[in-house]
Amino acid sequence: MTAGARPDHRKLPRRRGAVLNSAIFDAVLSEIAESGYTALTMDRVAERARASKASLYRRWPGRTALVLDAAYASMHGPDAVPDTGSLRLDTLTVMRQAARLLEGTVGQAVRGVLGEALQNPDVAAEVREFTHGNASRMMQEILANAVERGECDPALVTDLKIEAGPALLRHRFIFGSGPIEDDFLVEIVDQVVLPLFGVDPGNTYAGT
Secondary structure: OOOOOOOHHHHHHOHHHHHHHHHHHHHHHHHHHHHOOOOOOOOHHHHHHOOOOOHHHHHOOOHHHHHHHHHHHHHHOHHHHHOOOOOOHHHHHHHHHHHHHHHHHHEEEHHHHHHHHHHHHHHHHHHHHHOOOOHHHHHHHHHHHHHHHOOHHHHOOOOOOOOOOOHHHHHHHOOOOOOHHHHHHHHHHHHHHHHHOOOHHHOOOOOO
């Protein structure tokens, strides 16, 4: 084997399930960080992950679905919802986590997919199919906790209102320039999210 060459994946211990998926996702994000989304190919991911192309195509129909899954695997999901005892601080925590991820390689991956989707209807269809909706599901959990604490009237919790905060964050991510400032996240929570659910920012645990 020549110096710098990667070992033949066929001679490596066989990986399955979550272990193999993790290696593939790491390879996707490393490729994007190194060469950008446009240069990403299934061949390059397979080589970096030391996996066969067949193992990739058994799991994902193509680059779009693979990149989306790799991005979502790096994000927090409903099983990691904070429970600080405050709707305001729970929401801010989730928004801050999402903003930091979107400023890194995960954001680069998402921008690449969205840019391609705008030009290709087939890619746009894949985006719709493979979008997980993590942010909205996390907000549903956060609001369920707030309702259970008596902090929020359940009659005010609707799907459209749940989507408002994440939608504003996505809008800034897609159309804004530069980092997503913390002051902007605080404004989303205090001026949009909390009022939508009948919570006065001045009467709730403020936190930072």
